[in-house]
Amino acid sequence: MKYDFNRIIDRRNTRSYKWDQSEKLFGDKDILPLWVADMDFESPPAVKEAILRRVQEGIYGYSVTSDSYKSAIAGWYRRRHDWEIQKEWITDSPGIVTSLSLSVELFSNPGDQVILQSPVYYPFYDVIRMNDRKVASNPLKLEDGHYVMDYDQLEELMSGGAKLMLLCNPHNPGGRVWGREELLRLGELCLRYGVTVISDEIHCDLAMPGHKHIPFASLSEELSDITLTTLAATKTFNLPGLQTSYIVASNPELRRKFEYKLKTLSLHMSAFFAPEAVEAAYNEGGEWLDQLIQHISSNAEYAIGYLAEHLPQVKPMKPEATYLLWMDCRELGLDPEGLKKLMYREAKVAFNEGSVFGTEGQGHLRINLACPRSILAEALERFAQAAAPYVN
Ligand SMILES: Cc1ncc(COP(=O)(O)O)c(C=O)c1O
Structure with a gap:
């Protein structure tokens, strides 16, 4: 192996959230x-080199996103996930949880039910409850030692009025890579009941050998139209401290609302170091x-x-x-x-x-x-x- 993942690196006293608390x-x-x-x-290494080059500039001014950054993102999904995304579908956001929270605020109303599939990454609950929405839980079922979706209960929630769903694809915890048939069946229900899907695909690049991640929005144009996908290079390449992510939405209306909200909160400025790091990761990692x-x-x-x-x-x-x-x-x-x-x-x-x-x-x-x-x-x-x- 060219890279040594067994080397011990002492992370203590680095202000590490994990090691210093x-x-x-x-x-x-x-x-x-x-x-x-x-x-x-x-x-x-290419990520570190890209950041070092940026450090050497010495002036850390306001910056804009480059075309090559978006090309690197689009190229990555084309190569690794057979997913064609247009560069204009991509909008930066400081973090995935930020995007989830903004999406709940934008695409539902106070008091509404928002679907999640428990057990799930805990901020899913926070972004629903802290925005004064109600958690509509669709518990996963255990079958042969792994989680599967309960479509009957899901349909009850949708027919009962839930119009927004936070999907975790692949799923954390439990590590399910949702299969094509599973996602299509979910998609059919969403289309039938007019449900918008926020698909958190931060773990997409970490499918284990023998498993293939399928972007929910890649399944059909119709599904792409009702989906806002939250993505980042941070989990894949260990960059979470750079606080950078992006959303992909082919539907201009979803995107427009999201971008307007980012602007309202002044979260739309490009980070200084992150785009170079992400571009290097996708092109060379x-x-x-x-x-x-x-x-x-x-x-x-x-x-x-x-x-x-x-x-x-x-x-x-x-x-x-x-x-x-x-x-x-x-x-x-x-x-x-x-x-x-x-x-x-x-x-x-x-x-x-x-x-x-x-x-x-x-x-x-x-x-x-x-x-x-x-x-x-x-x-x-x-x-x-x-x-x-x-x-x-
Ligand atoms: C499913 C999921 N979404 C989002 C995040 C965090 O994303 P961010 O740090 O960009 O908010 C994590 C981190 O573990 C995660 O597991």
């Missing part, structure tokens, strides 16, 4: 953090990403194998995408507080506690696999040892 959040500075979704790897995926997939295999051998009561869900491993820990018989005590006080590890992803997440934990193997191995060992008294 163990004491504040979990009560002990020696807790190993495998929670928030950023990776313990350097971004592709393909090989790095392919190797990253190999590393993540082998970390997932390792974790699943380790748990099967040392803690079989905990059942991980093999991710089809994302670097996040969702584990069913219900056999440990612990409530959310009990799981936190087990992680933070007994095992000295921090995974994500599952109830924040929704009621259906209770009794689950989510491990961030985007770290060197030795860190993952240490965390699993600590966890399995601490969990032993709960299973004997």
